[in-house]
Amino acid sequence: MTERKAFWRLVGAIALTVFFVYSWDGLRFNYDFENFFQQGDADLEFYQEYRSTFENDNDYLLLALGRRPDIYDSLFLEKALQLENKIREFDGVEEVNSLLRMNEPRISPFGVSLRPLMDWSSPEALSQTAEKLSEGGQWQGSLISENQKYLLLVIRNQQLIGKEAGDSLYRSIEDAVQNAGLPDYKIAGKIRAQGEFVSLLQEEFTLFLGLAVIWVLLLLWALYRSWWAVLLPFIIIVMGVFWAGSFLLATGGQLDVMLVMQPPILMVIGLSGLVHFLNHYQQSLRDSFPKEKAVFAMCKELTLPVFLTALTTSLGFLSLYFTNIYSLRWFGVYTGLGVLFMFLALVTLLPWALLVFPPLSSPKNQVWARRWDRVLGLVFKKVITKGSRISLIFVVISLVAGYFMSQVKTNGYIVDSLPQDHPLKEDFRFFDQTFDGSKPLEVFLEVGDPERGIFDYAVMQEIKKLEDFISNNYATGAILSPLTLVKGINKAQNRGNPNAYTLPSEAGYERMVPVMERWINENEWKLWTENKKAGRISARAKDVGSFIGYQQHEKLSAFVANEVDENLLQVRLTGTSFLIDKSHEQVTQKVFSGLGFAFLLVVLVIGLLYKSWRVALIALLPNVIPLVWVGGVMFLLDVDFKLSTSIVFAIAFGIAVDDSIHFLSSLRMQLAKGLSFEKSLCVTFLTTGKAIILTTIILSSGFLVLAFSNLEIAWFTGVLVGLALFFALVADLFWLPVLLKYLQKWIQKRTSAVIQDRQKLPK
Template sequence: MNKNKAFSGLAIAGLTTLFFILTWQGLTFNYDFENFFQENDPDLDFYREYREKFENDNDYLLIALGHKPDIYDSLFLEQSLQLKKEICGLEGVLEVVSLLDQEEALIGPFGVNFRLLLDWSSSENLKKTAQRLSEDDLWKGSLMDENARYLLLLVKNKQRIAKEEGDRLYMAIEGLLRQSEITDYKAAGKIKAQGAFVSLLQEEFAFFFLLAIICVLLLLWLLYRVWWAIVLPLIIILIGIFWTIAFLLLTGGELDIMLVMQPPILMVIGLSGMVHILSHYQGLIRKNVPKEKAVALVFGELALPIFLTALTTALGFISLYFTDVYSLKWFGLYTGLGVLFMFTSLMSLLPVALFTFAPLGSSQNKVWEARWENSMGKLYQWILAKKSLIAVLFVSISLLAGIFMSQVKTDGYILDNLPEDHPLMADFRFFDERFSGSKPLEIFVSVENDDLTIFDYQVLSEMDKLAAFIKENYKTDNVLSPLTLIKSINKARNGGNPKAFRLPSELAYQGMDRIRDQFMERRDLGVWSEDLKSGRMSARMEDLGSFEGQRLHQNLNRFVENNVDKELLQVRITGTSFLIDKSHEQVTQNVFEGLGFAFFLVVFIVGLLYKSWRIAFLVLLPNIVPLLWIGGGMYWFGIDFKLSTSIVFAIAFGIAVDDSIHFMTNLRLQMAKGNLLDHAMRLTFMTTGKAIVLTTFILSSGFLVLMFSDLEIPWFAGFLVSLSLFFALLADLFWLPVLLLSIKKLLNAKVIGALPEKQKLQK
């Protein structure tokens, strides 16, 4: 590295920055929980076909209107009806379902009559209505709560409504709610949640960007206390982040709940590489090496290890690309590329700074340096004296952590990412407690027999068994299905008696075809297909978590297998909630599969450096330790595997392996000078060991910043990655030297074999 090459790098960096400035697209934020579905999943393909036939199961907004002591107040009901009509008139609203204009059929001698469920035309009618509804469990938990304190408006919005359109619609609905005389109301649903998430994302992005800058400035000031060594490194890091975000936007990417973590992650990774370079540079300056020669030596010796650490870190992130989850795939890919952008920024701009400004190191506290070296020397002596104990401890703790890790369950919730005290969480909990839940439950039913339809009695009988099990298994109050139509007709034929809301006897069902067709023409419930060969069973349930959800789904599958006649009825669970529950399990599995790929690449890189697969596998062992210990720590702290915690393993491995790469490349450099392992190890421990401690402190500080987040994914990333970096430091400082000393003959043989003949004889 010389001045000409350094300024050539500056020119390239300048042109790259200019290109990204000219092509800047502007920041865009997005939150769509469907981005966490598993791509290439047969269940996802099936659901996409299902919603084309019926409807998207989460395109609704739940609005609960409250009144004390109960909803049976004529003024309140009139105000609610007016509000319903206003919401129906909004663009993007398809339908508003409520008790306010719901009709109930009555079949008498003179045909079918319909009466309003809620009649407040007189106080006497209102009393009769209250009495009738109190005896009818059909509507409790669905369109009114158990205590008749809240009335539900189920607002069905445009299918797969765009984020911007959904925001406008919810703002219009919220405006109507505020203008209404009704002051007690709650709302929950997709169009509200997406807007809240994006607002939170924008706040988090700005907050973390500022906090990361403050953190970097503080760390640089503590380390160097020289203005250019504080300002210029920050500028270099910010340029690397700008390149990353500009490239993301240029290629059609958007900032989401995952990518909002990028700035602090890239900042601490860039700062870590910079500290390795500046620490080595300081050491040479203190040895009175001329500045130009020191810069050349630094980049000559560290260019390869810095590149390898950037590559392994990038590969750790890129391993997330194998998860098949849209949001995780692009977070992994863009952050992996961001690490490489950061390396390019560092290597093209830092040499110019070192050539231009006064050298670091001469004014540093030499007493402090001597204490560092003395402490590291004593630590190394202790490690040599306790080799067997260290090996036993690391193996024992790792095995124990592995056992604990195997007992960590996979469990996640739809609103996992929000803080517990967020108003949106309170609203969703409200609907879980009072209205059977806010989580959609969808089950597809079909008839394979060409001679039957879903309205044949034997098919309805199977569906009736299934509906009863669904209500019991999922603790839901109401299941909407083709069976609902038949039960409503039976109730109508019995004078509106609530007890008659059931499947009639086969004899009573005969001759019901004409009435059924009349009912179907009057109101399409959206639960049967045009050819009457398939249908849906739709309900809402409490969000009990993916672990419990998967257990309930398995219960249903077992019930279908043992109790439903497949010749008559085919059953399949589907829907967005089912896919999210499944994604938590699949992501955990796929992250660990991706780690297998990352393990292979690390072994390959170290194997090439030392031309020995035995050495490569030994180096891999200390990097498995932090992963096992994190898993054991998760069991200890009661943290489950889920979307937000599984990704930590890929991030942690990609960053933690850097210490091993730095240690091994420096050891190789010392041995290439002719030093045998004992002496080379001591020199490496005294120099790179110190840098590893400093960079671990820097990286941990940077990731701990994420714990200020109100979102779950950044919080867990901050806590667990910081913990893993500490574990990686212990493994690299204590166990890696012990492992390498166990193959001293092999390493020394490689050194002696690479020496000229004269030096071999001297050895």
């Protein structure tokens, strides 16, 4: 590498930096709940059509107002009513449902009369209200808690409300609640969750970036103890992160719950590649190479191996594209490309820096090098002499871990990413425990016989069977459907008797048809279509996790197939909760499918470059070990497969395979020098072994920075990837040399043929 070539590489890097500086448009943060749906999924397409017909099922805010010992206090109820009236006036609020303004209809021969469901106009009226509501009925657990201590307001906001409008509306509602003199309240819902997630993302991004910067500087100082040897590599790493982030923003990307992890991950990977380059450079200086030749040897011998490691790491991230989940897909794409940007920063900026600044070498480094050689030499002898026993240990542990991994279940929750003690998560948990739940449940209904309508009595009977099953299967409370209107009219015709809140007999149903038709025409209920050929069941359920949720969905499907007459009623489960449960269930399959594709690409790339499929398979085998072992650890720690843990395997494989590539590259170079197989393997173990130990320490500790996160997805990524990289180091140091030893004769024969071909070439 001449100084002139290094200079022109520097010019290219500066030009790219200037381009990104001028295209910089500021950081953008986003948390869209629907980014975790399976893109291109038939159920997602159906739901998008469904909500255009009815409404979005999660555009609501749950507001619980509490009082001890119960809510039956006239002052409390009056303040709650004033608060409800104020909330109704806010822009973006479409409807507020509560018991405070609800009227019970009574139908008599003289017409329809309305009576307030709650009356606190006098102590006697309040006492009667308390007695009526405490006896149970359709509102228990739905709009009033079973312990009578909380009153629920369901605030339906504008459909598909934007982030800024949603934040503004939530702030207005929260201010109104705080000023209402009602100190005991709980709030949960989409507009709150979305706002708090974005705020948390901004905090996490700052935390990750700050910790990563401090950690990189400390490690560089510990390794090189020179101001320029700390500052210049740090600038190179920051430049790679800047290029990757600028590319993301320039192509319309936004920082979400996944992409906030990109900067520290790229810093870790960049520092790892940097250490490989600098370790080779220092070794050349210790071998008495002049600085220029040391830089030339570094670029010649390491550019290809480091590019291969960057490529395989990138492929690991890019394998997430196969998940079909928007957030995971673009995290994989942008981080995979970011790794290549980091490689570009290293090969364009590092050679110039090493040529211009003083060499990295000191007597202390040489003392430590001798210590490394002594320790690694002893380890190498043990590995070679105990090869068969080591292989047996790895196989047995892997089989046991593989069995444990097969027992890990897939399970996830709606607000998984939040820490357990986060106020928002606690409020969601409160609604699951105190009311029907916080998780929307939607079922699409369509008349099977075109000659019938949704209000045909036979269809109503099928809906009733379905509602009863849903109530038991999902442990829901109040259910809204076309049958709700029928049951309400029947109750009204029976003077408000709660026992009459049911589907009447066919004769009774015929008598209520005229009243029902008038009510259908006079009210805009979003529970059936205008042509009355389709409808919906809408309810709230507890977030019991996708593992149990998926079992509930399968039971519903089985019930519909066996018990519901499809000629009368056709049923399809839909909604955001169903789609999230499905994403959790399928993401593991998708990740491992993508990982299989990454395995194939890695074998293909290494096989073509090294002209050996055996070498490619040898490089792959030790890197399956950390994935299986991490799966076993997940079982022992009772960690489930879900969106926040499945990605670990793709990331870990892409990075872990790097050490094997460096080891094989070094072995090939030593053999090309004419050394015997045993000597080449020993030299490789001593030199590359040191480098992969250092890079594993760097990578593992770097990923552990993510363990300081309050986001579950970042915490699992940091801890489990760090653990996987440690397992990969163990496999590469203790098992890879043994596997290569098994192929000694073939490798020697192949190397001899290559050397002979080179000798025949004209000089």
